[in-house]
Amino acid sequence: MIAEVIVDVAAATVDRPFDYEVPELWQNLVVPGMRVEVPFGPRALLGIVVATKEESDLTRIKPIVRVLDEVPTYTEELLELSSYLSETTLCYQATALLAMLPAALKVSYDKLILTETARFSHWNRKKISQFPSEVQQEILLAARQGEVELQPVIKEKKTTKTDKRIRLLDPSVPLSSQATKQVLLRDYLIEQKETMWSQVMHELDLTLSIVHTLERKGVLSVETVDINRNPYEHLTQDIFTPARLTDDQQAAVDAITAPDETATFLLHGVTGSGKTEVYLESIHAMLERGRQAILLVPEISLTPMMVKRFKRRFGERVAVLHSGLSLGEKYDEWRKIAQGEVDVVVGARSAVFAPLTNVGIIILDEEHETTYKQEENPKYHTRDVATWRAAFHHCPVVLGSATPILETYARSQKGVYQYLPLKERFGGELPPVDIIDMRKELERGNRTPFSLPLIEGIKQRIERGEQTVLLLNRRGYTTFVLCRDCGETLQCPHCAVNLTYHQQADRLKCHYCGFEAAMPKECPSCSSKKIRQFGTGTQKIEEELAHLIPEAKIIRMDQDTTSRKGAHEKLLNAFERREGNILLGTQMIAKGLDFPNVTLVGVIAADATLGIPDFRASERTFQLITQVSGRAGRGELAGQSIIQTYNPEHYVIQTAKQHDYETFYNREMQLRKLGGHPPFWFLGLITISAAHPLEAQAEAEAIAAQLRHLESDDLVVNGPLDAPLARLKNMYRQQVIIKHKGQEEVREALRAMLALRIKQKIQVTVDLNPFVFM
C-alpha cells in the first residue's frame, strides 16, 4: 500500500503529496488524516497522510518510519478544508494543515548524536539541541569528518498526563514478611482488585520500585493509561430554567433553528439586547437534535465568567479553547472534542477548526472583531472557514454584533445573509453618551488630557463608591525620543519606525522586531544633551490623573504592567474586588467594562484613530465608541459615558453618540463607494520584501506590470509603493494592491505569480482579504 503524504515543509517546490510505502505491519492501520514520520532527503519530517492507493508511478519509494497516531488526527472534512484554505488564501497545504492543530500535535526537529569514537563518547546518544552553539559547531565538524553520525529525529510535543492502573494477578506468590510495603500493596489489592497509582502512592506511601518489583514477581500487572486534565473540574451544571425571550429574540431563535436551515444570519443587536440568550437557546435546540455547536468569541471576551456561564448551561460536554490554557490542557480539550466527548466548543479564532463531526450551528460573536482574521499564513478569516464548514454540515451560521462590519451588513441588505434585528434592550434605554469638545477645554485653559466634566464625573463616582473605566486609544499614547538640537528622532536600527520609550525600564524598544536599547544620554547624531522623550505615555497619563484627583486609586493596564504572565487577570480581579476606583488603559481593559459597579466610561481621545490613513479608520472608531458606551452601567446602577474628542461634529462621533448604526452605515457606504473601497471592491494586498530596496522595488514593479495585463473596468492595479512599514527586520518592503470584483481569475493569476516568482532572497506574500496594511 502507498500513502500520499504532505510533508511539514512550507515551500512552493514541495507543496504536493509525496508517495510513501506503508510497511506490511501497518497495512490496515494507516488511513488518511494520520500523522506519520517520513524520511525526506537526508531529513526526518512530520507528514500527514492525505490519501492511500495501491500503486505508485514511482520506482524509488521510501517507507513510512513511524505512525504517530492511533486514530486519524484529521477527519475527512478537515483534510478537505485544508485544500480549501490553501486554494483560497494561497498558502501551502502543509501550512493549512498545521494551522488546524493544537500546538501539542506539532513536532520539533532534533538530531541524535551517534559515535563509536571514545574521544566523543560523552556526546553519544544525546540530542544536539541540548548543547550550546559553540559545542554544536564542534559536533557538526566531527560529523563532517565522519567521527560522529547525526541521526535526524522528530519529537512530539504532546505530553499526555498518564497514570498507572494496577491490577492484582496472583496473590499466592510468596513474599518476604520483611517486605512490608510489598505486603501492604498486595493486601490492599486483594481487597480492591484494582487501583490507580496516583491513589495508592500517597495513601500507602509507596515508591514505584515496589510496584515494579511486584510486577516482576507476577503479583500484579501495571498498565499506563492516559488521563484528561480538567481545568474546569470544580464547575458543575446548574438546573437550568429557560430565559423568557423577547419577541425579537424568539423570532431570531425560530429562524435560526428552523428545520434544515442552512443560511447565514446577521444577528444585529445593541449591547444588552440579549444576543447571548439567542446563542444559548439556538445551541440548546441543536443539541436536542443530537447535533453539535461551535461558539467563537474574541479572545478578549473569553473571560472566566463567560466560561463558567457555558459550563453551567451545558455541563461537562463543553470544551473551551483559549490562550490561558497550558499546551497540555489545550491538547486535552482538543482530544475530548476529537473523541466525541463534547458537543459544544467555545473558543477564539482557531476553535473554528474544532474536530467535531456533526456540527449543527456555528456562531461568531462580535463578528466585527479584527482578531477573527489571522495575519500569518494561512491568512484566513474565521467567517469564511465557518461558512465553509456550515456548508459541509448543512447547518446555519450566526454572525452577532452591535456594529457589524460594512461587508456583513451590506450582505444582509442584499439578502445574502438573513437579517435578524434585536431592537429591545434589557434595562431600558442605552446609557447617555456625552461628547466633550476638547477644543473648548483648551480655550478654557485646560491643558490636561482630562476634560472638566470627566474629572467631575470621576470624583462623583469615587464619592458614591462606584468605579470608572478610562480607555486610552492606543494610538497617540506612545512616546518617542527626539533631539531638540538636530531634530533627529531615534529609529529602530532594523525597522523604519520610531523607537518607543518605556518609562518603567528607562529603555527604548521596537514593537516590530523586539530590538531594545538603553536610553542614550546624548544624541547619537549630534551629541547634544538635549535629547528626551516626547508624547504622552500611559504612565504619564496616570501621573496627571493622580495629580488631579489625589484620592483616586488607579489601576493601570498597559504593556508595562501586563507583560508578566497572569498580570492581566490579576489587575482585572483587583479592579473587580474594588481595590481601585479607576481602571486606566488601552483596548485591553475592555473586559473590565462589564463589571456591575462601573458606572462611568471615559474615552480619552476617541478620535485618535480617525487620523489613521486607513479606509476602515472611521468604522473602527465607530465600533470602539459604540461598544464602549453601550456597556457602562450594565448592573443595577445607571451608567454614563464621556467621549472626549477634537472632532465633535464628525459623523462618526455623532452617529455613535446616537447609537445610530443605520445612518453611520449609509454615510460610510457613500464614502467607500467614492473611494473605491470594500464592500464595493475586493482587495488583494501583495507585499514584496528584500534585503536591498532596489531589489524589492524591481520585483514589485515586475509583479505590478504582470498584473496590469488583467486590468479592466473591474480590475485595478495600484502601486508599487513603499509599504507604510517600509523596512522591517532589515527587509525593505513594497506593496502592490489589486482591486477587483471577486473574479476567479484574480486568485488564479496571483497563484501563478507566486509560483513563478520564487526567487531566493525575495519574499512575496499575498493577502486576499487584508485588514492590516502595514
Place this chain on the structure above:
DNA sequence: AGCACGCCGACT
C-alpha cells in the same frame, strides 16, 4: 525550507 554538492577566492 534544509541540506548536499560543487565550483571559485584567500588562507596555512
Place this chain on the structure above:
DNA sequence: GTCGGCGTGCTC
C-alpha cells in the same frame, strides 16, 4: 594545496 563562501538542485 585546503577551508569556506553561497549558487543550484532535489527531496517520494
